[in-house]
Amino acid sequence: MPTGVAMRDARELLFDAAERVLLREGPEGLTSRAVTTEAGCAKGLLHKHFTDFDGFLAELVLDRIRRLHAQGEALLAAAGQGSVVENLTGMLTDLFGSVAVAIVSLTISRDGLRARLRNDVPTGVPILSEAGQVIRDYLAAEQTYGRIPAGTDTDVLGLTLIGSTHLLFADRTGVRPTADQVAAFVRSVVPA
Known part of the structure; x- marks a missing residue:
């Protein structure tokens, strides 16, 4: 994943990946590692844009x-x-x-x-x-x-x-x- 990706793009990339994991594996399979692996990016990208995993999930739900x-x-x-x-x-x-x-x-x-x-x-x-x-x-x-x-x-x-x-x-x-x-x-x- 290139650096300097706009936050909106990163958010959507991660949100879409989380949806796919959630649909495929359910809540028990939804981890930060599963999301970033699905998105094809480094785990640090999620933590760069969100305080923690529950913060990411809250933003996903609100979106x-x-x-x-x-x-x-x-x-x-x-x-x-x-x-x-x-x-x-x-x-x-x-x-x-x-x-x-x-x-x-x-x-x-x-x-x-x-x-x-x-x-x-x-x-x-x-x-x-x-x-x-x-x-x-x-x-x-x-x-x-x-x-x-x-x-x-x-x-x-x-x-x-x-x-x-x-x-x-x-x-x-x-x-x-x-x-x-x-x-x-x-x-x-x-x-x-």
């Missing part, structure tokens, strides 16, 4: 939360357009088909990481809490368009969608649910 917020903006922009079930299915499938399930496992398994994230994510499970808010905001927007009935508790519905979809995807070694299976679940709980 993925920022990406989730960008997805949430796109979902919110889709309110009033297309099918509510299709919009939710796309968001939930993209979210849980990515590294999100592995990040949930990672944050649950590392006390030091959870402690660091509490400043930015004071309650709930990082990524799941933010995803739940994204979905609840979308459902509330659809309610203003009359596409979700006025009496629907969008907070409960949003949490139901996030929690249940997480359970559908939680077994990282099993067969992932298809978009059709996720759509069938969404259709069963979203009021018409």
Whole structure:
């Protein structure tokens, strides 16, 4: 790895490598050595840009939360357009088909990481809490368009969608649910 690499490039290189390791080996296989080996760089690069490994992992999780917020903006922009079930299915499938399930496992398994994230994510499970808010905001927007009935508790519905979809995807070694299976679940709980 050449010296003088911009921090943003190094961060992305390391974050992407960490995701690959996390998806392949789970939280137990995610070490600083595994990340730098996967990234094809010296171990010192990680420690040059981050105070320690939990600091690196906290920044990884926060970066993925920022990406989730960008997805949430796109979902919110889709309110009033297309099918509510299709919009939710796309968001939930993209979210849980990515590294999100592995990040949930990672944050649950590392006390030091959870402690660091509490400043930015004071309650709930990082990524799941933010995803739940994204979905609840979308459902509330659809309610203003009359596409979700006025009496629907969008907070409960949003949490139901996030929690249940997480359970559908939680077994990282099993067969992932298809978009059709996720759509069938969404259709069963979203009021018409």
